[in-house]
Amino acid sequence: MTFKTIDDITDLAGKRVLVRVDLNVPMDNYKVTDTTRIERVLPTIKELSEKGAKVILLAHFGRPKGEKVKEMSLAAVARAVSDLLGKTVGFAEDCMGPSAAGAVAVMQSGQVLLMENTRFHKGEEKNDPEFAKALAANGDVYVNDAFSAAHRAHGSTEGIAQLLPAYAGRTMQAELEALGSALGEPVRPVLAVVGGAKVSSKIDLLENLVAKVNMLVIGGGMANTFLAAKGVNVGKSLCEHDLADTAKKIMAAAETAGCEIVLPVDAVVAKEFKAGADNETVSVDAIPEDGMILDVGAASVEVVKSKIDAAKTLVWNGPLGAFEIAPFDIATVAAAKHAAENTKSGKLNSVAGGGDTVAALNHAGAASDFSYVSTAGGAFLEWLEGKELPGVKALES
Ligand SMILES: Nc1ncnc2c1ncn2[C@@H]1O[C@H](COP(=O)(O)OP(=O)(O)O)[C@@H](O)[C@H]1O
Numbered sequence: 001m002t003f004k005t006i007d008d009i010t011d012l013a014g015k016r017v018l019v020r021v022d023l024n025v026p027m028d029n030y031k032v033t034d035t036t037r038i039e040r041v042l043p044t045i046k047e048l049s050e051k052g053a054k055v056i057l058l059a060h061f062g063r064p065k066g067e068k069v070k071e072m073s074l075a076a077v078a079r080a081v082s083d084l085l086g087k088t089v090g091f092a093e094d095c096m097g098p099s100a101a102g103a104v105a106v107m108q109s110g111q112v113l114l115m116e117n118t119r120f121h122k123g124e125e126k127n128d129p130e131f132a133k134a135l136a137a138n139g140d141v142y143v144n145d146a147f148s149a150a151h152r153a154h155g156s157t158e159g160i161a162q163l164l165p166a167y168a169g170r171t172m173q174a175e176l177e178a179l180g181s182a183l184g185e186p187v188r189p190v191l192a193v194v195g196g197a198k199v200s201s202k203i204d205l206l207e208n209l210v211a212k213v214n215m216l217v218i219g220g221g222m223a224n225t226f227l228a229a230k231g232v233n234v235g236k237s238l239c240e241h242d243l244a245d246t247a248k249k250i251m252a253a254a255e256t257a258g259c260e261i262v263l264p265v266d267a268v269v270a271k272e273f274k275a276g277a278d279n280e281t282v283s284v285d286a287i288p289e290d291g292m293i294l295d296v297g298a299a300s301v302e303v304v305k306s307k308i309d310a311a312k313t314l315v316w317n318g319p320l321g322a323f324e325i326a327p328f329d330i331a332t333v334a335a336a337k338h339a340a341e342n343t344k345s346g347k348l349n350s351v352a353g354g355g356d357t358v359a360a361l362n363h364a365g366a367a368s369d370f371s372y373v374s375t376a377g378g379a380f381l382e383w384l385e386g387k388e389l390p391g392v393k394a395l396e397s
């Protein structure tokens with residue numbers, strides 16, 4: 001597929017450039033706790049700004065479902081972008097309408113403005129053409145630098161690209177090139193590790209993924225849904241019981257494809273979701289009724305390590321446990337360090353991605369030893385499945 005890049009935009013000086021970025025960063029009490037995604041979009045912002053464009057950033061944050069949710073405002077993120085860019089980043093209270101237009105109208109060449117969360121409008125996720133039109137009204141051209149949101153056919157990732165001349169940003173280009181060269185023809189056996197909390201939005205892609213990989217380790221919140229589908233009582237754990245049939249279908253597809261599915265054999269359970277909560281490690285057959293699985297147990301970690309040893313290529317999205325709250329980071333840190341060691345010694349090609357996964361690898365001190373770290377989680381897995389990503393497709397020239 002070919003697409004235009006920033007090199008193809010003529011006469012950038014003074015142009016209003018709407019840049020879709022992914023600023024869906026891990027946050028704690030209005031403080032950004034991992035800045036990787038921001039750092040990755042800085043080259044595009046800097047280049048456009050240095051070439052005299054008016055740089056207008058569009059982004060989503062969390063899943064506010066079309067409502068204005070204070071905790072999901074991008075105002076705090078604007079400050080973090082400003083600090084890392086070393087330049088003031090203005091903030092518009094809305095991504096469309098009078099406040100957006102007013103903020104854009106007073107911009108000078110080279111200035112940078114971040115618009116409020118696009119998902120505060122229902123039209124974003126519906127990819128409503130009227131919403132896309134309202135976004136497009138503030139720009140002359142559109143640049144998509146959010147590879148990690150390119151699996152979403154939303155107003156700011158797909159709809160808008162139909163309305164304005166559309167170009168790929170530097171990170172979008174770099175991600176596609178790096179993933180192509182790291183995983184275009186992966187050396188087998190290939191191991192996928194999938195964990196995290198976005199169960200309903202990622203479970204479907206596992207059905208195709210099992211046909212592409214030799215082993216699939218399932219951890220984190222995702223594992224609970226599979227365990228429950230197998231009749232395990234997961235107590236009060238994060239679990240999507242209504243997806244039991246989907247989980248069963250995936251396990252059947254894996255068997256047909258000859259992909260080994262590895263589920264936890266033990267779990268660290270607690271009664272509260274908080275740092276330092278009292279916890280115990282139990283077999284998955286003995287989860288207390290009032291317990292929550294917050295990490296996979298030590299025996300499961302050993303199994304995961306042995307699968308990493310058996311693999312020549314690793315793709316990883318989603319932490320194995322609630323790594324933000326100690327001690328439920330133990331399994332994720334141990335697996336990350338093990339994969340980093342195997343990569344350093346040349347035994348493993350390791351690719352990991354996802355906002356929280358990257359934060360977890362940084363927390364483990366392992367990110368720099370991975371072969372490649374993508375900003376994308378779900379998008380990267382869908383790319384691996386061989387799916388066309390709507391946000392990328394819309395850039396096709
Ligand atoms: N057993 C679990 N119970 C609840 N939350 C979990 C569990 N395991 C992992 N998580 C949470 O999953 C989140 C990351 O999931 P996800 O957003 O899917 O990953 P990524 O952003 O890397 O794609 C983290 O915030 C982590 O706390």
Ligand SMILES: O=C(OP(=O)(O)O)[C@H](O)COP(=O)(O)O
Nearest residue numbers: 024148149354355376377378379
């Ligand atoms: O964080 C993201 O994806 P990821 O958790 O798969 O890395 C992207 O910003 C997409 O967010 P979404 O999964 O709410 O559409």
